[in-house]
Amino acid sequence: MISAYTGTQIRAAEQPLLAAGMGAVLMQRASYGLANAVVHELRARGRRLYGASVAVLAGKGNNGGDGLFAASFLAARGMRTTAVLTGDAAHPEALAAFERAGGRVHVLTEANAGELAAHVAGADVVLDAILGTGAQGGLRGAAAALVSGLSNELPGLVVACDIPSGVDADTGEAHAPVLSADLTVTFGAAKAGLLADPGADHAGRVQVVPIGIEEHLPWPSLRRLEPADLGRLLPRPGRRSHKYSRGVLGVVAGSEDYPGAAVLACRGALSAGAGMVRYLGPPAVADLVRQSCPEVVCSTGSVADNRVQAWLVGSGMGPGDSEQLQRARDAVESGLPVIADAGALPALPDVLAPQVVLTPHAGELAALLDRLGADYDRSAVEANTLGAVRQAAVLTEATVLLKGPSTLVASPFQDFYSQADGTPWLATAGSGDVLAGIIGALLAQVGSDVGRFRNAGIDPDERWAAIAALGASLHGRAGTAAAEGGPFTAGRIADAVPAVWGRLAG
Ligand SMILES: NC(=O)C1=CN([C@@H]2O[C@H](COP(=O)(O)OP(=O)(O)OC[C@H]3O[C@@H](n4cnc5c(N)ncnc54)[C@H](O)[C@@H]3O)[C@@H](O)[C@H]2O)[C@@H](O)CC1
Ligand SMILES: [K+]
CATH class of the missing domain: 3.40.1190.20 (Ribokinase)
Incomplete structure (x- = not known):
């Protein structure tokens, strides 16, 4: 059974660990898992890792932090990395790690959104790390212009960090524009909004990266039956069954x-x-x-x-x-x-x-x-x-x-x-x-x-x-x-x- 939770439930489950000073550890687990998922996906598609390009669209919150750290792990594997910072700030430690690993940084403005969209569209991998579970509504201003400027059929692999930016983690509502992902790598547990339309339309394949919050999770807000559950629930006739008893x-x-x-x-x-x-x-x-x-x-x-x-x-x-x-x-x-x-x-x-x-x-x-x-x-x-x-x-x-x-x-x-x-x-x-x-x-x-x-x-x-x-x-x-x-x-x-x-x- 796949269990999915609202963003609020996930954030509540993170609280005891954050209170214990484990915030940075959680982010390392999340971003390392994200980078590994990208590596596996590229290999599964028969793509070379070394020399491939990755563009990370990074918002100012922790979602952007996950994306920047993940890109720095990918740089260490030989990928060429570019970041487009969509907010007026970026997660400081993650940005420092990204720059140390040799990544190039662009700061998005209304004026350069079109030019950066063309640049990002040429990347082998696009990491969408603009908004995560802390989002209020969808992309606005230059970030919206950038994403609108990217075709929804980008030639490269599009990977959403935790959730496609603009999709509501609780409800699956999608605030346009949303960059549709081939793969969503989500942290701690699946978000309900990834398993309900229209969020599911944008999520692509969903992969969960455990980050250690599992024991703090409450009753799920949504579940999905998997083959083992289905097999358990399907009835089998007994030796003495007859048409009425079945x-x-x-x-x-x-x-x-x-x-x-x-x-x-x-x-x-x-x-x-x-x-x-x-x-x-x-x-x-x-x-x-x-x-x-x-x-x-x-x-x-x-x-x-x-x-x-x-x-x-x-x-x-x-x-x-x-x-x-x-x-x-x-x-x-x-x-x-x-x-x-x-x-x-x-x-x-x-x-x-x-x-x-x-x-x-x-x-x-x-x-x-x-x-x-x-x-x-x-x-x-x-x-x-x-x-x-x-x-x-x-x-x-x-x-x-x-x-x-x-x-x-x-x-x-x-x-x-x-x-x-x-x-x-x-x-x-x-x-x-x-x-x-x-x-x-x-x-x-x-x-x-x-x-x-x-x-x-x-x-x-x-x-x-x-x-x-x-x-x-x-x-x-x-x-x-x-x-x-x-x-x-x-x-x-x-x-x-x-x-x-x-x-x-x-
Ligand atoms: N809290 C934790 O312990 C962990 C959080 N993680 C990541 O952190 C994310 C949540 O991080 P945050 O709470 O920082 O929030 P987000 O990174 O989702 O983004 C919200 C940030 O952008 C601003 N914002 C909100 N709505 C906006 C909008 N429509 N347009 C522009 N800016 C907007 C907010 O002021 C906030 O600074 C998760 O999705 C996940 O990726 C992971 O690193 C795992 C651990
Ligand atoms: K995101």
Whole structure:
């Protein structure tokens, strides 16, 4: 499990060590780790170290100090180093070390920003050490002009020191201009803003350098399930399992306009281990489901007539589908775990419960928040995904999963997950229906298996968020497997799930 923290949490964890006079030691560990990461990355790219050029953009705080010390380590390995000081001062010891190691220093002004941008753009490595966790807002003045003048597709390697300057470590909000990094080397632990969009868009690969603050870290503000966690959480049938005991999912999805959504949701559920899938919906849709998935048991009855362990509601449903929407509300009222998608989102009561997992995309989340009186439109959600999903979970008291390149899951209590295991090819029609099916199948199978979560270090009351994150990860990994570097249709995601599951559970 990757644990991520806000900048404030990291700074609080550093306090006992700073109070013990270890500030310089922490900076040495951070900058040495940063320099080593640059060396490894250059070697991995087959680039020569000796004689290569590195330009460090150094702000006046400790982030700039890390960058200058790192550059002086790189100078000792034979790299040619230049610093552009973006503030009215620089970390004195770090600047002295940089100059002692033979680095050239330029002081940035409004007048020379364009010329220095051209110089920096020619470097083999650019180290972004302007702002770190002490930043208030984004780059301004000459520093903003310098970064705007650098193309976001620099030919060299761009490495962010701790966090790309202008990205908020707590929320992932990005204050333009931000220099997008190939690699972010972050100190002590991952920052939450690196695992949430749009911060994650700018971070590139994230590498954590331990600096000795780990034992002082509190409960993480965000976590990411890794393969070992996924393997632990995925259920395996027992010798005496039967289709009912493995978990039955009821699916209320699809409409005459969107019958395919019902099929894809059922295929997602079947691929993710449900013992049985029961479909409830209009006869024409049920016919299509039967033809496409003969394993599914179809009926036209009510929610109360069907014994299941969890419900999936809403995929492919619209505001006119009154009978289906009533079933969706009945499913939520049953108190069973429910995954509620698409058309169900505007039709459910405002206040729900943690075992109800809502799966909006950014536009649907904005509409939901707007209905609940919070001031968000789609672009506001996209600018602060973490804040938006947290607010939705608090207001609805449900578990909320926001779909995107980094899928975020917020429980209404405190746990948060960010999964980014997919591929952009997953942005294809029907992909969300398959995701709903996968999460529904998992809710049916492990929703009541409290011990499984406790054993994995997850508070049982928070298990709904973990199940949603598990589903998002399976969906992302299945998409990556299905892509083989090229496009695919949504059904292929479902086809890829069993093999991905097998590898993880292996
Ligand atoms: N505190 C510690 O013990 C450690 C801190 N480390 C580094 O220190 C960083 C935090 O350092 P600081 O607290 O000095 O802060 P930063 O280096 O993040 O930068 C803030 C500095 O710039 C100014 N500033 C804030 N917002 C600005 C803006 N929008 N435009 C221009 N200037 C702005 C502030 O007045 C402050 O001087 C971390 O990101 C990390 O890189 C590491 O060296 C590890 C140890
Ligand atoms: K930085």
